[in-house]
Amino acid sequence: MGRYFRRKLLIYGLTFVIAVSINFAVPRLMPGDPVARMLTRNSVANVESSEAMRGYFNELFGLDVPLWQQYFNYWGALFRGDLGVSVFAFPSPVATVVADALPYTLALLLPSILLSWFVGNALGAMAARNKLLDNGALPIGYVLTAVPYMWLAILLAWVGGIILGWFPVAGGYSFALTPAFTWTFIVDLVHHWFLPFLSLFVVALGGWAIGMRNLVIYELESDYSNYLQALGAPNRLVRRYAFRNAVLPQITGLALQLGVVVGGALVTEVVFAYPGLGSLLLNAISSQDFFLLQGILLFIVIGVLVFNFLADVVYVLVDPRTRLGLEGGQS
Amino acid sequence: MTLEVADLQVHYRTLKGDVRALDGVSFSLADGEIVGLAGESGCGKTTLGKSLIRLDGRMRHVGGTAVLDGDELPIGDDKAMNARRWKEVSIIPQYSMSALNPTRKIGKMIAELLRARGKSYREFKDELVRRLELVGLTEKVLDNYPIELSGGMKQRVVMVLSTLLDPSLLIADEVTSALDVTNQRAVAETLVRFRDMGFVKSMIVVTHDLSLVYQIADTIMVMYAGRIVEKAPAETIIKSPKHPYTRALIGALPEVGLEYGDERLQSIPGKPPHLLNPPTGCRFRARCPLASEECEAEPPTVTVEAGHEVSCWKAN
Numbered sequence: 001m002g003r004y005f006r007r008k009l010l011i012y013g014l015t016f017v018i019a020v021s022i023n024f025a026v027p028r029l030m031p032g033d034p035v036a037r038m039l040t041r042n043s044v045a046n047v048e049s050s051e052a053m054r055g056y057f058n059e060l061f062g063l064d065v066p067l068w069q070q071y072f073n074y075w076g077a078l079f080r081g082d083l084g085v086s087v088f089a090f091p092s093p094v095a096t097v098v099a100d101a102l103p104y105t106l107a108l109l110l111p112s113i114l115l116s117w118f119v120g121n122a123l124g125a126m127a128a129r130n131k132l133l134d135n136g137a138l139p140i141g142y143v144l145t146a147v148p149y150m151w152l153a154i155l156l157a158w159v160g161g162i163i164l165g166w167f168p169v170a171g172g173y174s175f176a177l178t179p180a181f182t183w184t185f186i187v188d189l190v191h192h193w194f195l196p197f198l199s200l201f202v203v204a205l206g207g208w209a210i211g212m213r214n215l216v217i218y219e220l221e222s223d224y225s226n227y228l229q230a231l232g233a234p235n236r237l238v239r240r241y242a243f244r245n246a247v248l249p250q251i252t253g254l255a256l257q258l259g260v261v262v263g264g265a266l267v268t269e270v271v272f273a274y275p276g277l278g279s280l281l282l283n284a285i286s287s288q289d290f291f292l293l294q295g296i297l298l299f300i301v302i303g304v305l306v307f308n309f310l311a312d313v314v315y316v317l318v319d320p321r322t323r324l325g326l327e328g329g330q331s
Numbered sequence: 332m333t334l335e336v337a338d339l340q341v342h343y344r345t346l347k348g349d350v351r352a353l354d355g356v357s358f359s360l361a362d363g364e365i366v367g368l369a370g371e372s373g374c375g376k377t378t379l380g381k382s383l384i385r386l387d388g389r390m391r392h393v394g395g396t397a398v399l400d401g402d403e404l405p406i407g408d409d410k411a412m413n414a415r416r417w418k419e420v421s422i423i424p425q426y427s428m429s430a431l432n433p434t435r436k437i438g439k440m441i442a443e444l445l446r447a448r449g450k451s452y453r454e455f456k457d458e459l460v461r462r463l464e465l466v467g468l469t470e471k472v473l474d475n476y477p478i479e480l481s482g483g484m485k486q487r488v489v490m491v492l493s494t495l496l497d498p499s500l501l502i503a504d505e506v507t508s509a510l511d512v513t514n515q516r517a518v519a520e521t522l523v524r525f526r527d528m529g530f531v532k533s534m535i536v537v538t539h540d541l542s543l544v545y546q547i548a549d550t551i552m553v554m555y556a557g558r559i560v561e562k563a564p565a566e567t568i569i570k571s572p573k574h575p576y577t578r579a580l581i582g583a584l585p586e587v588g589l590e591y592g593d594e595r596l597q598s599i600p601g602k603p604p605h606l607l608n609p610p611t612g613c614r615f616r617a618r619c620p621l622a623s624e625e626c627e628a629e630p631p632t633v634t635v636e637a638g639h640e641v642s643c644w645k646a647n
Binding site: 222223224226227228229230231232233234236237241244245248318319320321 | 413418433444
């Protein structure tokens with residue numbers, strides 16, 4: 001098994017290098033010039049001072065050296081934890097800008113993904129053996145999955161925020177407050193957090209439930225379930241086995257979902273004006289902020305790789321069949 | 332008398348109506364008897380085997396009874412059957428290769444199954460290991476996942492597991508179909524050994540392989556279109572079959588030691604009738620070389636000699 005993990009790690013490492021290189025290249029291949037943009041923003045009319053500023057910015061962002069040198073500088077800075085300076089939020093360093101947005105995204109996505117996974121799997125497993133639930137609850141799941149997410153989010157914001165007026169419709173916290181570790185602020189935070197969380201939870205729920213239902217039904221019809229029942233095994237045991245085996249593909253699905261967590265839920269964050277990585281990413285693109293864009297993409301790459309690796313590890317632990325394949329066992 | 336089946340009728344529910352897979356099956360099975368159940372695909376052999384232990388979702392018990400050791404089996408009542416399964420009636424399924432939960436170690440699965448049936452694994456462990464060794468496996472397989480065993484090994488594990496509680500009746504459903512010839516032989520011998528050692532009292536061996544069942548069965552029943560058409564001691568069925576269908580089946584078997592040359596083995600022309608709407612009278616008459624007018628009426632069951640029963644007008 002050690003050999004398997006070493007090989008996996010190597011592949012993940014290689015993927016990381018390639019991803020980081022692409023990450024370096026993509027913003028530079030985009031049309032537009034961030035320095036020119038900075039200059040316009042500062043509305044420098046004088047040609048001489050404009051030239052001086054251009055030189056200053058080029059040096060600051062490290063754009064004054066040839067591309068290949070930029071590439072190596074980029075790697076060097078990366079290992080020092082230096083992601084450069086943001087253009088969009090000049091002069092904050094990218095690391096700070098990303099670190100400020102990250103908690104919002106994580107607090108929004110981790111609970112919604114995990115909770116919808118747990119609840120969806122439980123619901124799906126129940127629906128698999130309960131006609132009433134299958135006919136009643138699952139169609140709702142189909143509708144929720146099929147509905148365009150944007151529409152649902154806007155609907156939720158409209159109903160919860162405007163009609164009922166229970167929740168604020170925008171922002172991560174009230175503008176009247178300053179972030180602090182106080183009860184008022186935390187309550188306000190949760191208050192703002194609820195609607196975007198709910199929208200993500202509800203949309204993901206149906207998909208998990210439907211998938212789980214089908215998987216459990218498949219397992220309950222399989223030979224080993226039939227054999228157990230022929231030997232008079234109580235339903236409890238048969239269902240436990242079926243559930244355990246059905247959940248395996250769902251684990252992979254969860255890992256993939258978690259992998260993109262750091263990318264943020266762009267649409268959610270836009271609809272609810274939530275200050276997470278998603279809206280930051282959008283801002284970075286629209287203001288041609290190479291460095292911020294690189295920084296965010298880097299986080300996404302790391303997130304995807306780490307969670308995929310975790311999925312590999314978990315899968316090997318829970319499914320003996322994968323383990324055997326790795327050890328060269330015969331079927 | 333271990334098993335007494337009377338006029339058993341089991342139908343499959345389909346959108347087009349009921350398919351009468353078992354249409355009035357009666358037979359009995361003595362203590363220690365191994366009966367072979369033979370016939371073409373779709374004649375109801377597997378349905379008969381399943382009916383005695385567990386109807387699947389589409390099967391419906393329409394009529395008739397099965398009495399095991401003086402106690403009627405609640406065939407149509409899945410819950411009530413549960414108490415009888417494994418302890419009194421057990422099955423070695425067609426799909427032994429995939430009958431074990433792939434994500435559980437075999438020992439753990441058996442332990443959990445025993446516990447779920449209110450038995451203690453520790454009590455059965457020694458017997459389990461003894462029987463595994465009897466079929467040429469070691470205690471080590473209990474620590475393996477099913478995927479780590481070969482097909483033949485899995486089959487043997489299932490055979491031991493199915494008979495662990497010493498059931499009265501064992502249904503062996505096409506147990507040899509997926510195996511190569513040497514393994515077939517070993518499995519057949521193991522079945523006989525299980526009977527001889529008292530692990531099972533009596534046995535129904537469902538198969539389409541007459542030559543194999545001939546070697547192990549005391550009695551052979553031949554089924555056609557949901558009914559038993561002939562029942563006789565194994566020797567008699569092979570040497571002097573009475574029913575034209577049985578004769579045709581045996582005629583289709585190659586014989587060892589005979590040169591066939593250009594001669595072709597006889598196959599039975601036509602197909603068995605569809606059981607959604609079975610024909611009246613003798614169901615074999617459309618394919619029967621001897622068919623005549625009287626065959627349009629229900630054939631009588633004739634006892635040719637003690638233990639040899641045939642449902643045919645031409646039996647005498």
